[in-house]
Amino acid sequence: MENREKNYVSAVVYLGNEAGCAAPFLAELCGRLAERFEQYELVFVNDASGDGTEAEVRRFIDEMDAPPPVTLIHLSLRQGVEAAMNAGLDMAVGDFVWEFDTMAMPYPPEMILKAYDACIEGHDIVSVSPSKNRGAGAGLFYRLFNSASRSPYPLRTDVFRLLSRRAINRVRSVTASTPYRKAAYAASGLSMKQLVFPGSAGRAVEHLRFSRAVSSLALYTDVGSRVSLAIAFIMLALMLVALVYTLVVFFAGAQAPAEGWTTTMLLLTGGFFGVFLIMSIVLRYLSLLVELIFRKQSYLVESVERLV
Amino acid sequence: MPYDKIIIGAGLYGLYAARFCGRQGQRVLLLEKDAVPFSRATTINQARVHMGYHYPRSLSTALGTRDYFERFVDDFAYCIKADFQQVYATSAHFSWTNATEFKRFCNAANIPCDEISPDKYFKPGLCDGAFITREYTYDAVLLRRQLLDDLAVLPNVQLRFSAGVTGIEQSGGHWVVHTAAGEREQTAYLLNTAYAGVNEVNALAGFEPFSIKYELCEMILCEADHALEGVGITVMDGPFFSIMPFGRTGMHSLTSVTFTPHLSSREKLPAFPCQAKSGGACTPENLANCNDCAARPQSAWPSMSQLARKYLREEYDFVLKGSLFSMKPVLKASEVDDSRPTLVRVLQEGPTFVSVLSGKISTVYDLEEVL
Known part of the structure; x- marks a missing residue:
């Protein structure tokens, strides 16, 4: 217990309609963060989800012995994962911030801290991806994007990301807005690392819409x-x-x-x-x-x- | 012989009322639960002498505050610290106001506000506006010393400490006040300035409680690095923070909207789970001093300092010196517009019972109309 790290870390979690996922996910997440860090906080962004996901999260937090600071952001109406996660990121105060677009866990749970290890090795942005890319549409988009983008880091389906505070500040200062986080991180010019786990994203849905794909291509590539x-x-x-x-x-x-x-x-x-x-x-x-x-x-x- | 007035609670409002009435030659008795005056909220708060900047959603509060500012700073000059730069900034995200609105608000309230570049104090992109303003801080220790000196020359004013009130009953044209020490005192005019204990005292006399929410608040004391030494910083208006000189102590106070309140209670009387651990010393009916309590919450320093450091540039650093805890009542009606009206409620006349509730030090003058 005494060897826990002093770094203050945050986990931003998107609450879409994922009833049933919350308890197992939070148990893994909180357990691992509490074991490694003296201080951590949770930021949930409820994207107008109405299926009881939020209630499940509340129940979990209520039952925790020593809950960390928890913030719950309620979005006024459904705005999609990009806007929601940007709000969560603006709220988070940690030196390192995890971004969980989904509470489904197709990856081995130790990836959560492996990402942190990679981050403190000097990679400001760490993204965790399945070995299998998912969906023909998404695959086509990534191919097109990666061929046109000048960033050294190709985009691919990922399940969560970890950012250093430096990366967040950089992304915020490079462009006026962040319509597509993944592309913004890859284009931030900071060192990025992709960790791959075997398998597919499973239930972790790709939240990319056609219009967002088009505007990402327009903004981040020529x-x-x-x-x-x-x-x-x-x-x-x-x-x-x-x-x-x-x-x-x-x-x-x-x-x-x-x-x-x-x-x-x-x-x-x-x-x-x-x-x-x-x-x-x-x-x-x-x-x-x-x-x-x-x-x-x-x-x-x-x-x-x-x-x- | 009955007193002209009995005042319950030796915060600023209680001492000020005692001095005001004492100077008029009235016989005054002031009863205080704690051993020393100013043991709770008068000392344990940001010590900000408000100019109105804090209320961009309530112009009426801002206007009232501005008017009292000058008078308070003149009357209590001996405890004011004015020689620092007070910076207000509007957060780029999650703020209920923004740079343009804040400027417009300051103009409407007619309070000085000079725009500077947010980059001087804040990391890029976190604040969309920063303003040099005029606001001061008061030193509770100096204020107490002077008020006690003023009261010492008034033989008609009696101060009694460690004298909690255990019962209030009406007997003819008088209130009979029972204290923990078994004394019975009479008066035709009872003034309740117990702040967080205001409903506790109201309840003893059988009056309706104020509709308030109780918050157990932590204020952090820290030592500012050289760069931050002569600077106070407040980020508006939402889940942000404030770090500013704490009177003339040489220290800064650090507070935040989200982490300063640890626990809250919406009951009529302040009922908190930590009271179970106080061994009976603290109950909703008899609130003890949170700052001296063994069951006080763990400090939120890690989160509060993290929040401030997220915003402030690296050179504006600070180190932890300690924490102070106190109970703060917030009017439920103020939650939307974040206003801070002074409530002076005359609950009964002949014998008179007046309860006062105000969250600001400089509006103490509101008392005069009922004294």
């Missing part, structure tokens, strides 16, 4: 602006070809085109050419704007070393 810019350029080229073809037919055609065809074609191709030209310029400005509004820092530093 895949969106690259694709749209490419399309604009292709259309631009096509119009140029059509313009040239019209002129060739007019000057060098064997027989004269139908009355008015040349003017119509000139107007059409010239007009569309202009439209796509403007579009590609506008797109460039738009991606710059996103960059300017979203990114608050122009470069990312992992660490600074003094050699002499």
Whole structure:
């Protein structure tokens, strides 16, 4: 008991509709944290869950012998795991913060403290993932994201994460908001480690929605602006070809085109050419704007070393 | 011979009332349960002389507070510490107010508020606004010394300590007050300034209790590092903290909205589970001094300091010196707007029974209208 660590740690837990999971999960979590740390706190975020998950948590806390400080955040309406966990993260005070998006435990419970060990070894962000990626949609998204992202850390399905306070501060200072935490952590520029356990995420559901996937791609990668810019350029080229073809037919055609065809074609191709030209310029400005509004820092530093 | 007034409770309100009436030549008896005046909430609180900043959700409280501030600081200059910088900040998350609203509120209340960069005191992204304000702190020890000196020259005022009240009954045009020592004293005017004990005294006389919630509160004393020495910091308005000079003691008080209250009770009288461990010394009907209690809760220093350090930049550090505990009554009606009205309730006339409840030191002047 005397050898417990002085670090103050927090666990942020998402309460969706997971009745039945709370007691076994909390027993493992609290047992392990109490064994290792002198001080820890729990922050629950109730995302307007109505199936008795919260009651189960309350019962567990009531029955604890020496409960730690516990905070329960009630969200006004269901806002999804990203918003909920951001709220929990803002509330947590710990030097190290666990993020549990779910109370299901498809992983061996010792992973909870293994993540901490990895964190104090110097990895500010530790994410714990199953060996099997889950779901075709999620798999496709991760492949697309990882191929377009410049971060050295690929995204994959994970079941929980551990962040140092430094990582939280960094993530908060790098971008204006955190619409997708996983991507934000990977893009924070700090050292990240992925721990893998054998198996799949099981009941731990992937909470990624299509719209969030699209906005993550737009914010954390340049895949969106690259694709749209490419399309604009292709259309631009096509119009140029059509313009040239019209002129060739007019000057060098064997027989004269139908009355008015040349003017119509000139107007059409010239007009569309202009439209796509403007579009590609506008797109460039738009991606710059996103960059300017979203990114608050122009470069990312992992660490600074003094050699002499 | 009956007293003109009997006052129950030797906090600031009790001593102030005794002095006020004593100077008018009235015969006054002040009864205090503890051995020393100011043993509870008058000493054990942040010692903030409020200017109104604390109530961004209750302009009426803010306006009243501002008016009393100047008067209190003039009258009690001997116990005021003014030479420090009082910083208010609005938390970027979970706050009921924000930088723009706070500024607007200060303008409406007409209290000084100069915006500075939050980065000077806080880690990035945690506060969306920071303001230099004008607010002071009082020293309870100096205040007590002066008030006792003032009372010592008034032979018509009697102070009796370790004199808990055990019964109050009406006999004709008088109240008969029984003390723990078996004394019986009479008066036509009874003033109840027992603060957390206000309902206890009301109950003895058979009056309705104030509708209050009791909170067993911890205030931490700490020694501030050089950078924090001349600075007081309050983060508004929600589950945050405050660290500011504690009178002229040279120490800082550290409190937080979530960790300062350890236990709460919504009963009419303060009923707490820890009373079972007091060996009968403390009951809902006879609340003992939480600060001297063996069953006082374990300190929340780890959590409170962690919260403050989450916000403050590294150089504003502080070390633990000790904790003080006391019971704090909060009006149930104030929970939404966080207002702190002074309640002066005349419960009966002829013989008169007046109960007072106020959470702020500077509104002591509200008493004068009934004395």
